[in-house]
Amino acid sequence: MDPVSSVDFAKGDGFVTAIALDDASGEVLMVAVMNEASFRRTLETGEAHYWSRSRGKLWHKGEESGHTQRVRGIYLDCDGDTLVLRVEQRGGAACHTGKRSCFFRKLEGDRWLDLGEQVFDPKEVYGR
Amino acid sequence: MDPVSSVDFAKGDGFVTAIALDDASGEVLMVAVMNEASFRRTLETGEAHYWSRSRGKLWHKGEESGHTQRVRGIYLDCDGDTLVLRVEQRGGAACHTGKRSCFFRKLEGDRWLDLGEQVFDPKEVYGR
Numbered sequence: 292m293d294p295v296s297s298v299d300f301a302k303g304d305g306f307v308t309a310i311a312l313d314d315a316s317g318e319v320l321m322v323a324v325m326n327e328a329s330f331r332r333t334l335e336t337g338e339a340h341y342w343s344r345s346r347g348k349l350w351h352k353g354e355e356s357g358h359t360q361r362v363r364g365i366y367l368d369c370d371g372d373t374l375v376l377r378v379e380q381r382g383g384a385a386c387h388t389g390k391r392s393c394f395f396r397k398l399e400g401d402r403w404l405d406l407g408e409q410v411f412d413p414k415e416v417y418g419r
Numbered sequence: 420m421d422p423v424s425s426v427d428f429a430k431g432d433g434f435v436t437a438i439a440l441d442d443a444s445g446e447v448l449m450v451a452v453m454n455e456a457s458f459r460r461t462l463e464t465g466e467a468h469y470w471s472r473s474r475g476k477l478w479h480k481g482e483e484s485g486h487t488q489r490v491r492g493i494y495l496d497c498d499g500d501t502l503v504l505r506v507e508q509r510g511g512a513a514c515h516t517g518k519r520s521c522f523f524r525k526l527e528g529d530r531w532l533d534l535g536e537q538v539f540d541p542k543e544v545y546g547r
Contacts, residue, residue: 294529308436308450317445319494322436322501366447367531368521369514373450375522386497394494394503401422403495 294334299371300327307372309341311352311385313392314363314377320385321393323350325374337362339378356416358382384410387417422462427499428455435500437469439480439513441520442491442505448513449521451478453502465490467506484544486510512538515545 300307306324313320323341325333329349332340339360343350353359360378367374386393388407395407428435434452441448451469453461457477460468467488471478481487488506495502514521516535523535 292529294526294531297524297531310438310447310450312447319438319440319447319503322438322496365526366522367524367526368450369516369518369523370521373521375447388497390497393496393498393501395497396425396495398422398493398495401420403422403425 295327295330297367297371298327298330298374302370302372306342307374309339309374309376311339311360311376311378311380313385314379318392319394320360320378320380320391323352330374333362333365333376339376352385353381356382356387356411358384358411358416360385382411387413389413389416423455423458425495425499426455426458426502430498430500434470435502437467437502437504439467439488439504439506439508442507446520447522448488448506448508448519451480458502461490461493461504467504480513481509484510484515484539486512486539486544488513510539515541517541517544 305326309325310322311320326342329340329342339352341350359381362376364377384391389411390407391410396403397406433454437453438450439448454470457468457470467480469478487509490504492505512519517537517539518535519538524531525534
Protein backbone atom coordinates (compact mmCIF):
# COMPACT_ATOMS: atom_id res chain seq x y z
CA MET A 292 0.00 0.00 0.00
CA ASP A 293 1.18 3.48 -0.82
CA PRO A 294 1.82 5.25 2.53
CA VAL A 295 1.11 8.58 0.84
CA SER A 296 -2.55 7.57 0.47
CA SER A 297 -3.02 7.84 4.25
CA VAL A 298 -2.00 11.49 4.20
CA ASP A 299 -4.93 13.86 3.69
CA PHE A 300 -3.64 16.57 1.37
CA ALA A 301 -7.16 17.45 0.18
CA LYS A 302 -8.34 19.06 3.41
CA GLY A 303 -5.63 21.74 3.29
CA ASP A 304 -6.02 22.45 -0.45
CA GLY A 305 -3.08 20.23 -1.33
CA PHE A 306 -0.95 20.87 1.76
CA VAL A 307 -0.28 19.35 5.15
CA THR A 308 1.59 20.86 8.07
CA ALA A 309 5.02 19.34 8.70
CA ILE A 310 6.82 19.78 12.01
CA ALA A 311 10.53 19.01 12.19
CA LEU A 312 11.96 17.87 15.50
CA ASP A 313 15.61 17.44 16.32
CA ASP A 314 15.94 13.66 16.52
CA ALA A 315 18.57 13.83 19.26
CA SER A 316 16.95 16.36 21.60
CA GLY A 317 13.27 16.20 20.57
CA GLU A 318 13.24 20.01 20.27
CA VAL A 319 10.83 21.55 17.75
CA LEU A 320 13.06 23.03 15.05
CA MET A 321 10.63 24.45 12.50
CA VAL A 322 7.20 24.14 10.93
CA ALA A 323 6.49 24.22 7.21
CA VAL A 324 4.06 22.75 4.70
CA MET A 325 4.38 19.84 2.30
CA ASN A 326 2.38 19.00 -0.79
CA GLU A 327 2.25 15.46 -2.11
CA ALA A 328 5.29 15.98 -4.36
CA SER A 329 7.43 17.22 -1.48
CA PHE A 330 6.36 14.33 0.75
CA ARG A 331 7.17 11.80 -2.00
CA ARG A 332 10.54 13.45 -2.58
CA THR A 333 11.21 13.27 1.17
CA LEU A 334 10.46 9.54 1.17
CA GLU A 335 12.59 8.91 -1.94
CA THR A 336 15.64 10.85 -0.79
CA GLY A 337 15.51 10.62 3.01
CA GLU A 338 16.02 14.40 3.10
CA ALA A 339 13.27 16.80 4.16
CA HIS A 340 11.56 18.54 1.26
CA TYR A 341 8.85 21.12 1.91
CA TRP A 342 6.81 23.48 -0.22
CA SER A 343 7.97 27.08 -0.15
CA ARG A 344 4.88 29.28 -0.18
CA SER A 345 6.97 32.45 -0.58
CA ARG A 346 8.84 31.10 -3.62
CA GLY A 347 6.02 28.91 -4.94
CA LYS A 348 8.24 25.86 -5.42
CA LEU A 349 9.47 22.58 -4.04
CA TRP A 350 11.97 23.36 -1.32
CA HIS A 351 14.80 21.01 -0.48
CA LYS A 352 15.52 22.29 3.01
CA GLY A 353 19.13 23.47 3.19
CA GLU A 354 19.58 23.62 -0.58
CA GLU A 355 21.06 27.09 -0.22
CA SER A 356 22.65 26.99 3.25
CA GLY A 357 23.79 23.35 3.13
CA HIS A 358 21.85 22.80 6.36
CA THR A 359 19.83 19.86 5.12
CA GLN A 360 17.72 17.56 7.28
CA ARG A 361 18.26 13.80 7.27
CA VAL A 362 14.94 12.16 8.14
CA ARG A 363 15.11 9.63 10.99
CA GLY A 364 11.40 9.06 11.62
CA ILE A 365 8.02 10.13 10.22
CA TYR A 366 4.78 10.25 12.21
CA LEU A 367 1.22 11.01 11.09
CA ASP A 368 -1.55 12.40 13.26
CA CYS A 369 -5.02 10.96 13.90
CA ASP A 370 -6.77 12.81 11.09
CA GLY A 371 -3.92 12.53 8.62
CA ASP A 372 -3.30 16.21 7.96
CA THR A 373 -0.13 16.81 9.99
CA LEU A 374 3.26 15.14 9.86
CA VAL A 375 6.05 15.09 12.43
CA LEU A 376 9.54 14.45 11.11
CA ARG A 377 12.39 13.56 13.43
CA VAL A 378 15.50 14.83 11.67
CA GLU A 379 19.23 15.08 11.98
CA GLN A 380 19.81 18.79 11.35
CA ARG A 381 23.06 19.32 9.43
CA GLY A 382 24.93 22.43 10.56
CA GLY A 383 22.98 22.40 13.81
CA ALA A 384 20.49 25.13 12.91
CA ALA A 385 17.12 25.00 11.16
CA CYS A 386 16.11 28.67 11.24
CA HIS A 387 16.95 31.16 8.50
CA THR A 388 18.01 33.55 11.30
CA GLY A 389 20.91 31.19 12.06
CA LYS A 390 19.31 30.06 15.29
CA ARG A 391 18.99 26.38 16.11
CA SER A 392 15.20 26.46 16.29
CA CYS A 393 12.65 28.87 14.84
CA PHE A 394 10.91 28.93 18.24
CA PHE A 395 13.46 31.12 19.99
CA ARG A 396 10.98 33.58 21.52
CA LYS A 397 9.49 32.65 24.88
CA LEU A 398 6.69 34.56 26.55
CA GLU A 399 7.70 35.81 30.01
CA GLY A 400 4.95 37.91 31.54
CA ASP A 401 4.01 40.37 28.78
CA ARG A 402 7.28 40.12 26.85
CA TRP A 403 8.73 37.79 24.27
CA LEU A 404 12.30 37.01 25.33
CA ASP A 405 14.82 35.90 22.73
CA LEU A 406 16.35 32.73 24.12
CA GLY A 407 17.78 31.58 20.80
CA GLU A 408 21.15 30.01 20.37
CA GLN A 409 22.96 31.62 17.43
CA VAL A 410 24.59 28.81 15.44
CA PHE A 411 25.55 30.63 12.24
CA ASP A 412 25.63 34.14 10.81
CA PRO A 413 22.94 34.36 8.13
CA LYS A 414 24.93 37.08 6.30
CA GLU A 415 27.81 34.65 5.84
CA VAL A 416 25.64 31.70 4.88
CA TYR A 417 23.21 33.43 2.55
CA GLY A 418 25.50 36.30 1.52
CA ARG A 419 22.81 38.89 2.10
CA MET B 420 3.40 46.06 25.04
CA ASP B 421 0.67 43.63 24.14
CA PRO B 422 2.35 40.27 23.42
CA VAL B 423 -0.51 39.39 21.08
CA SER B 424 0.68 42.10 18.65
CA SER B 425 3.78 40.01 17.85
CA VAL B 426 1.64 37.14 16.62
CA ASP B 427 0.83 37.34 12.91
CA PHE B 428 -2.78 36.23 12.61
CA ALA B 429 -3.25 38.09 9.32
CA LYS B 430 -1.09 35.79 7.19
CA GLY B 431 -3.27 32.76 7.92
CA ASP B 432 -6.60 34.59 7.46
CA GLY B 433 -6.99 35.08 11.21
CA PHE B 434 -5.36 31.85 12.36
CA VAL B 435 -2.00 30.60 13.52
CA THR B 436 -0.85 27.01 13.98
CA ALA B 437 -0.50 25.92 17.61
CA ILE B 438 1.52 22.87 18.61
CA ALA B 439 1.02 21.41 22.08
CA LEU B 440 3.95 19.57 23.67
CA ASP B 441 3.84 17.56 26.85
CA ASP B 442 5.82 19.75 29.24
CA ALA B 443 7.27 16.77 31.09
CA SER B 444 8.36 14.61 28.16
CA GLY B 445 8.58 17.13 25.31
CA GLU B 446 6.43 14.83 23.15
CA VAL B 447 4.24 16.45 20.49
CA LEU B 448 0.68 15.88 21.68
CA MET B 449 -1.47 17.63 19.06
CA VAL B 450 -1.66 20.43 16.53
CA ALA B 451 -4.58 22.84 16.19
CA VAL B 452 -5.23 26.45 15.21
CA MET B 453 -5.83 29.54 17.29
CA ASN B 454 -7.41 32.84 16.36
CA GLU B 455 -6.69 35.97 18.35
CA ALA B 456 -9.62 35.37 20.71
CA SER B 457 -8.46 31.86 21.56
CA PHE B 458 -4.89 33.04 22.14
CA ARG B 459 -6.09 35.83 24.44
CA ARG B 460 -8.31 33.38 26.32
CA THR B 461 -5.32 31.05 26.70
CA LEU B 462 -3.26 33.88 28.19
CA GLU B 463 -6.07 34.97 30.54
CA THR B 464 -6.93 31.53 31.85
CA GLY B 465 -3.64 29.60 31.61
CA GLU B 466 -5.60 26.82 29.88
CA ALA B 467 -5.19 26.02 26.18
CA HIS B 468 -7.99 27.38 24.00
CA TYR B 469 -8.01 26.67 20.27
CA TRP B 470 -10.38 27.36 17.41
CA SER B 471 -12.46 24.39 16.32
CA ARG B 472 -12.75 24.49 12.54
CA SER B 473 -15.23 21.60 12.51
CA ARG B 474 -17.55 23.26 15.02
CA GLY B 475 -16.75 26.87 14.04
CA LYS B 476 -16.25 28.02 17.62
CA LEU B 477 -13.80 28.77 20.39
CA TRP B 478 -12.63 25.46 21.80
CA HIS B 479 -11.53 25.11 25.40
CA LYS B 480 -9.49 21.95 25.01
CA GLY B 481 -10.91 19.27 27.30
CA GLU B 482 -14.21 21.08 27.85
CA GLU B 483 -16.06 17.85 27.08
CA SER B 484 -13.59 15.16 28.18
CA GLY B 485 -12.17 17.03 31.19
CA HIS B 486 -8.72 16.54 29.67
CA THR B 487 -7.71 20.19 29.76
CA GLN B 488 -4.21 21.53 29.18
CA ARG B 489 -2.48 23.75 31.76
CA VAL B 490 -0.04 25.98 29.89
CA ARG B 491 3.52 25.93 31.24
CA GLY B 492 5.31 27.83 28.47
CA ILE B 493 4.55 29.61 25.19
CA TYR B 494 7.00 30.02 22.31
CA LEU B 495 6.67 31.94 19.04
CA ASP B 496 8.50 31.21 15.80
CA CYS B 497 10.69 33.51 13.72
CA ASP B 498 7.94 34.76 11.44
CA GLY B 499 5.27 34.92 14.14
CA ASP B 500 2.71 32.57 12.61
CA THR B 501 3.22 29.44 14.72
CA LEU B 502 3.03 28.91 18.48
CA VAL B 503 4.42 26.10 20.60
CA LEU B 504 2.72 25.50 23.94
CA ARG B 505 4.29 23.36 26.61
CA VAL B 506 1.37 21.96 28.57
CA GLU B 507 0.48 19.75 31.47
CA GLN B 508 -2.04 17.38 29.90
CA ARG B 509 -4.76 16.49 32.40
CA GLY B 510 -5.91 12.87 32.11
CA GLY B 511 -2.70 12.02 30.28
CA ALA B 512 -4.15 12.00 26.76
CA ALA B 513 -4.60 14.76 24.19
CA CYS B 514 -6.11 12.81 21.28
CA HIS B 515 -9.83 12.32 20.76
CA THR B 516 -9.02 8.65 20.07
CA GLY B 517 -8.00 8.29 23.73
CA LYS B 518 -4.34 8.01 22.82
CA ARG B 519 -1.74 10.12 24.57
CA SER B 520 -0.60 11.86 21.39
CA CYS B 521 -2.32 12.39 18.05
CA PHE B 522 0.93 11.31 16.34
CA PHE B 523 0.58 7.59 17.08
CA ARG B 524 1.27 6.37 13.53
CA LYS B 525 4.91 5.82 12.58
CA LEU B 526 6.09 5.04 9.09
CA GLU B 527 8.02 1.76 8.94
CA GLY B 528 8.96 0.90 5.37
CA ASP B 529 5.72 1.31 3.43
CA ARG B 530 3.38 0.93 6.41
CA TRP B 531 2.03 3.20 9.11
CA LEU B 532 2.33 1.30 12.41
CA ASP B 533 0.06 2.24 15.29
CA LEU B 534 2.39 2.77 18.24
CA GLY B 535 -0.15 4.67 20.30
CA GLU B 536 -0.65 4.27 23.99
CA GLN B 537 -4.36 3.96 24.79
CA VAL B 538 -5.03 6.10 27.86
CA PHE B 539 -8.83 6.25 27.85
CA ASP B 540 -11.79 4.72 26.03
CA PRO B 541 -13.37 7.45 23.90
CA LYS B 542 -16.78 5.71 24.13
CA GLU B 543 -16.73 6.11 27.91
CA VAL B 544 -15.45 9.67 27.85
CA TYR B 545 -17.56 11.08 25.02
CA GLY B 546 -20.47 8.64 25.35
CA ARG B 547 -20.49 7.96 21.63
